[in-house]
Amino acid sequence: MPEITVRGLTKRYGKVIAVDDATLTIKDKEYVTILGPSGCGKTTLIRMMAGIIEPTEGKVFIDGKDMKGVPIEERDLGYVFQNIALFPNMNVGENVSYSPRVKGKSPEEQGTTSHKYLELVKLLDKMGMFPGELCGGEQQKVSLARALATGSKLLLLDEPLSALDARVRVDLRYDLRRLVKALGITTVHVTHDQEEAMSVSDRIVLMRAGAIVEMGTPEQLYTKPENIFTMNFIGETNLIEGWVRERSVGLCKIELRDGSELEVHSCPYDTGTAVVVSVRPEFVYPFTSGLRSKIVSTTYMGTYWRMTAESASEDEIDFDVPVSDGHLYKIGQEVYLMINNKATVVFPRPHEGIAEAVKLE
Ligand SMILES: Nc1ncnc2c1ncn2[C@@H]1O[C@H](COP(=O)(O)OP(=O)(O)OP(=O)(O)O)[C@@H](O)[C@H]1O
Ligand SMILES: [Mg+2]
Incomplete structure (x- = not known):
């Protein structure tokens, strides 16, 4: 035993x-x-x-x-x-x-x-x-x-x-x-x-x-x-910077760097707290509304296309589209990205900076 x-x-x-x-x-x-x-x-x-x-x-x-x-x-x-x-x-x-x-x-x-x-x-x-x-x-x-x-x-x-x-x-x-x-x-x-x-x-x-x-x-x-x-090392994730603007039961409004707003679930931090909203690429979808972003790169991955966009809030956001939709996206194109707010994880913004907090050593 x-x-x-x-x-x-x-x-x-x-x-x-x-x-x-x-x-x-x-x-x-x-x-x-x-x-x-x-x-x-x-x-x-x-x-x-x-x-x-x-x-x-x-x-x-x-x-x-x-x-x-x-x-x-x-x-x-x-x-x-x-x-x-x-x-x-x-x-x-x-x-x-x-x-x-x-x-x-x-x-x-x-x-x-x-x-x-x-x-x-x-x-x-x-x-x-x-x-x-x-x-x-x-x-x-x-x-x-x-x-x-x-x-x-x-x-x-x-x-x-x-x-x-x-x-x-x-x-x-x-x-x-x-x-x-x-x-x-x-x-x-x-x-x-x-x-x-x-x-x-x-x-x-x-x-x-x-x-x-x-x-x-x-x-x-x-x-x-x-x-x-952990979030960054296990699997892939997007890290979006912001502040808690408003808290209510279940939902929380996060203000991003361009003043736009993102609603997320389960955010236990007080109003005004600097946070990082993390969401995996599979929970980000192009839609008719959402975070205004611009495609900066497109990569063929075999079973899907990986798109990287830069949002108006200057966050880099990866999302995936089916192979059949790959031709719909071009570099420089404007897209709106919806984030599945149930799939977000919110962290307090690390004092040492995000890059340092997720660095491999
Ligand atoms: N005999 C040794 N003398 C001095 N430093 C050592 C010794 N053995 C390991 N280290 C150091 O300890 C650290 C951890 O080494 P370790 O081999 O445990 O890493 P690891 O996680 O197994 O890495 P890898 O994935 O590359 O195998 C490293 O910085 C390494 O240089
Ligand atoms: Mg080893």
Whole structure:
């Protein structure tokens, strides 16, 4: 029943704070992703969970047991390294059956295990080859198969799919989630890919500059984030500056920089508060009225056209139109944009400025 808790976990390298006071619990059988931009401390955090790196401060508990001084081999977990670390002198089959072998399982059982997981990652035909003869994506799949073959109920994966083609990555992430759910494995999966995190996780832990910014289900973080960084990092969003002009029950009038007005739902701030209204592109529609704007760029995205417009209030607003309507919009054209006011999230305007608040580091 592996449950993993970290409390006040901190790692310092001289003046660099790689992980800053992280506290969280990953429940038994839960699939949690640690998401965040490059350099935010994801690898350092998961390595401290695994026992590869010693924390400067704080503690790691697995099933309530303090892991201080317990090496990775004794933590009963499967681990996938970000920089794939296969045994170069063992072939693919031997790499995957490494854990059952050191546990003294029979040759037959070793063979069944490596067969099972190599089949999962679709590499049965490479069983006899050596890591040096495989491409990066194949090595990553072997690494994943080897971690699964440990048979342990706790899996720690550091960017396990990053070296794969976009298509394979998508297929394999669903297979991975299905498998660990079927086997009842507790999984911590590090990624910087927000779409990957959204699609596999029970819960996402979002990090920035060493610290945990916010945790929640993918839906919570996408629709009702508490932090403007989360709103901007997970999915795409428009950020419109304004002030609360008038508050009433349920609705709130926001004055924009050109004096125009935008009505939004659920804005808990007092009249006069400087705010940022955030709305995702899929909730902005061209209409006969709304925010007066001018198209500044049009991009063909395959399944839709992405339009970027600049409003009279000098906010940049992205919205999407169906492929069939793409020809209706030209750069320089004036449009009116309606905003679905139920889909807005209002944040107080950050003191450090919006750009600084959503910056990746
Ligand atoms: N051994 C080390 N010595 C000094 N600084 C380190 C060391 N390891 C990591 N850091 C620093 O700690 C920070 C966090 O690094 P970490 O590898 O945890 O980031 P990450 O979120 O995994 O990034 P990426 O997505 O690029 O893998 C970085 O600024 C990194 O330079
Ligand atoms: Mg990393």
